[in-house]
Amino acid sequence: MITKGVVAAGHRKTAEAAKIVLQAGGNAFDAVLAAQFAACVVEPVFTSLGGGGFLLAHTARGQDALYDFFTQTPLQRLCETELDFYPIHADFGTTTQEFHIGIGSIAVPGTVKGLFRIHRELCTLPMARIMEPAIAFARRGVKLNKLQAYSFRVLETILTSNAASFALYRSAGEPQRLLIEGERHTQPELADTLELLAQEGEALFYRGGVAQRIIADCRTRGGSLTRDDLAGYRVIKRKPLAFGYRGNRLLTNPPPSSGGVLIAFALKLLEQLDVRALRFGSAAYLSLLARTMEGTNRARAEIADRESSGHATARKLLGERLVRSYRTSILQHGISSRGTTQISVVDSSGNLASMATSNGEGSAYVIPGTGIMLNNMLGEEDINPGGFHQQPPGQRLSSMVSPTLIFRGDGAGMAMGSGGSNRIRTAMLQVLLNLFDFGTSSRTAVNRPRIHFENGLLSIEPGFRPAQLARLEPAFPHQELWGERNLFFGGVHVAGGDAARRRFCGAGDPRRGGAVRVVG
DSSP states (O other): OOOOEEEEESSHHHHHHHHHHHHTTOOHHHHHHHHHHHHHHHSTTTOOTTSEEEEEEEOTTSOEEEEEEOOBOOSSOOOTTTSOOEEEEEEOSSOEEEEEESGGGOOBOOHHHHHHHHHHHHOOSOHHHHHHHHHHHHHHOEEOOHHHHHHHHHTHHHHTSSHHHHHHHBOSSSTTSBOOTTOEEOOHHHHHHHHHHHHHOTHHHHTSHHHHHHHHHHHHHTOOOOHHHHHTOOOEEEOOEEEEETTEEEEEOOTTOOHHHHHHHHHHHHHTSOGGGGOTTOHHHHHHHHHHHHHHHHHIIIIITTSOOSHHHHHHHTSHHHHHHHHHHHHTOOOOOOOEEEEEEEETTSOEEEEEEEOTTOOSOEETTTTEEOOOGGGOGGGOTTOTTOSOTTOBOOOOOOOEEEEOTTSOEEEEEEEOGGGHHHHHHHHHHHHHTSOOOHHHHHHSOOEEEETTEEEEOBTBOHHHHHHHTTTOOOEEEOSSOOGGGOEEEEEEEETTTTEEEEEOOGGGTOEEEEEO
16 A cells, blocks of 8 residues: 655655655655665765664654664774874865865764664564665666766765775776766665675674674774674664744754754744844845854854763753853844755654765775775764864764754644755754745745855855845955855755645755655
8 A cells, every 4th residue: 555755855766765665555764764775876975874874753653763873983093193094175166175084084884773773663664675776776777967976076086085986986988087977877786785785684784794894994904993893883762852943843863963952052042033024135134144153153162062962961052041142142243234865754644754864975995895885974073073083982973964853833744854064054944944934835945045154254155135245244254155056055855744634745955966756
């Protein structure tokens, strides 16, 4: 029996995999797993079986849970001189960003273990059935779309840094270069690995042949992962962070990840202000938005990153006294006269799934014979704010990844989230303001132009009026105007539905290949 529902994701094949599983009678959680396996094939620079992530789940029975299968620090720490760990620059065209890669940048991966835990607890179809679309895409190949081709160019220094990495992404017709838009990307080794994983389960990755290859290479090539790291990895089931805004109930990623708390903090700064009266795109609105981003960054530096990232820190950060002081600081400033993918699924039974996963930018280390590149989470500055290799051993890394569920007063539910490194929280904030303060549709909320303010630089997408931007210059003299919409500004995918009325809608962010599929 077909399950009705909607999926929004970062690639049409990712969304198609979820649709196939819903049509086969699977629920939202079967669908989100199918989509994630497919994303590892068709969005290879955004996600991987060698990374980590989160699922925020709301079941038809009314149960809420956050499955944390993000990466964590290794139990041992090599001397920096022994590590294979070095900087590269990703070129977005308008700006560049530094990351560190190498086998020494790999954190303990959690994706495979997370997907199998979710399958045991929430899914209805056999894992082999869920993985079928992804295996077919890898075996037959998928034509590289414009976004993936652009991402290959941005991360070219990583993808071409060694022979094994280059072999995954090179053109079959012209093997001296990377694949380009329109060329077919086949991944037979990954297809074989997925088939073996369906048969043997997560043990293959954490105790079996794949684990042994990772451990051997880390031992001889400057990596930190050991047998104990992989065998001892555990998925953590957490209580979601819940808060309200404009009469809506929101659930998001709780501590130790900081992204969800910072989004909640930003919304609390704005909740007592009449944002709608400022008019979208006006200089007053853009200034308030940039000041809110600045205040949130300051709160993170002054509080969230300095204290243990637990629920006590979240309570302090979201306490009215602290929020009021930051709000006052923001209002004193007037105007003169980061590799992540998101999958959102809602089904007709009332299940909601918001899954966000990341491989960072990739470490450039490929597990021999598998077609899988492992993450570089130990080399991402945004999740290592205290400096590289400074976090305690065996600790979950904090993340900006913020899968979110929304329950509106009219009974409708929405699942959403974004990719985009340290732009995740600002992208999410702007989409939420569009939905709740300006009352737009999910499609309009996602498609409106965005800004991002960080380290004194105001990055601006096209679509705002030049006269309004000119009014910002005295307060924000350092502006970076982008010529077109870009994945730099995140990729928010929204799936919404009213299970009682069997009505569904969705919005895929075109900045990150957004695709929506409705079943039924």
